[in-house]
Amino acid sequence: MATDLDKTFNESVEKLSMAADTAALETWYRETLGKKGSITLLARQIGKLPAEDRPQFGQQLNQVKKNLQEAFERRETAVKTAELEAKLAGDAIDVTMPGRTRLRGGLHIITKTMRDIYRIFGDMGFQIYRSPDVETDKYNFELLNFPPHHPARDMQDSFYTTTPDVILRTHTSGGQIRAMHEYYPEPVRVIVPGMCYRNEQITARSEIQFTQVEGLVVGHHITFADLKGTLTEFAHRMYGPQRQTRFRASYFPFTEPSAEMDVSCFLCDGDGCQVCKYTGWLEILGCGMVHPNVLRNGGYDPQIYFGFAFGIGPERIAMLKYGIDDIRQFWSNDLRFLRQF
Numbered sequence: 001m002a003t004d005l006d007k008t009f010n011e012s013v014e015k016l017s018m019a020a021d022t023a024a025l026e027t028w029y030r031e032t033l034g035k036k037g038s039i040t041l042l043a044r045q046i047g048k049l050p051a052e053d054r055p056q057f058g059q060q061l062n063q064v065k066k067n068l069q070e071a072f073e074r075r076e077t078a079v080k081t082a083e084l085e086a087k088l089a090g091d092a093i094d095v096t097m098p099g100r101t102r103l104r105g106g107l108h109i110i111t112k113t114m115r116d117i118y119r120i121f122g123d124m125g126f127q128i129y130r131s132p133d134v135e136t137d138k139y140n141f142e143l144l145n146f147p148p149h150h151p152a153r154d155m156q157d158s159f160y161t162t163t164p165d166v167i168l169r170t171h172t173s174g175g176q177i178r179a180m181h182e183y184y185p186e187p188v189r190v191i192v193p194g195m196c197y198r199n200e201q202i203t204a205r206s207e208i209q210f211t212q213v214e215g216l217v218v219g220h221h222i223t224f225a226d227l228k229g230t231l232t233e234f235a236h237r238m239y240g241p242q243r244q245t246r247f248r249a250s251y252f253p254f255t256e257p258s259a260e261m262d263v264s265c266f267l268c269d270g271d272g273c274q275v276c277k278y279t280g281w282l283e284i285l286g287c288g289m290v291h292p293n294v295l296r297n298g299g300y301d302p303q304i305y306f307g308f309a310f311g312i313g314p315e316r317i318a319m320l321k322y323g324i325d326d327i328r329q330f331w332s333n334d335l336r337f338l339r340q341f
């Protein structure tokens, strides 16, 4: 029986060395040291031995069991480590694969256009002045020389709040009065940018929400020549030095005289095309000399002070600059449109 034990031991060690995965190890254990395993079966036969041989065989058997148990544990550790390594190698990140690109945000085209405008006027010594989006009738209309019931109010249909006489500003011109109240008696040279709101039919040419950049200059010797020089410089910086400019007489309650400024059409260079409606000119802003009533409402004596003002629509500036034909694109948040700029 001792030889059987040796034989079984050697066979088992050999089989163990061939068990290459967890399943094979489990099978080996069951067939060797398990309840019906070869070693267990040998142990059961101890009763067949003569009584004097039993203790020695018992000792041998225990030693064999112990050796096999230890061999099993060593093999198990080796197999598990190999399996883990194989798994890690299989799951490893392939650093040669192309990476995922991160989406980068960008500035809205109107933000960019506004910043172009700030830069140009900033170079000419203008400061940015902020005035509120929610305005009173007084600042939005009355102090700008629109008396109650004046027909010019019809050009700017307003959104009213539930508080009487409080509206969403229809233009940034109210900022003129606020700036004058704040700066008096110093000279003023500001631009007032911001969102404006009008209760209008939304079409390709008009939105209920749009931006404006107001400009106001007040001082002792301000003339129409300053207005022309400043705004012509703006047009050249914005659209290129080869652009022609012209001023057409117009009407605004808060300026006298009032004008609109056109630039020569950059598509046809003044020859006439669909964009300029065959006039050769594109209107880009309204302007004028500050009306004496408005200077007075701002606290400045119109006998001593003069001023000019202007109002620019950045959406319009951008539409002309980039050839955009529908104003609704700006605030409808369609990334296919916005990503182009």
Ligand code: DAH
Pocket: 170, 171, 172, 173, 214, 215, 252, 255, 285, 286, 287, 288, 309, 310, 311, 312
């Ligand atoms: N507030 C005018 C508008 O919304 C634009 C404007 C025109 C502003 C002439 C001015 C100006 O300051 O002088 O239509």
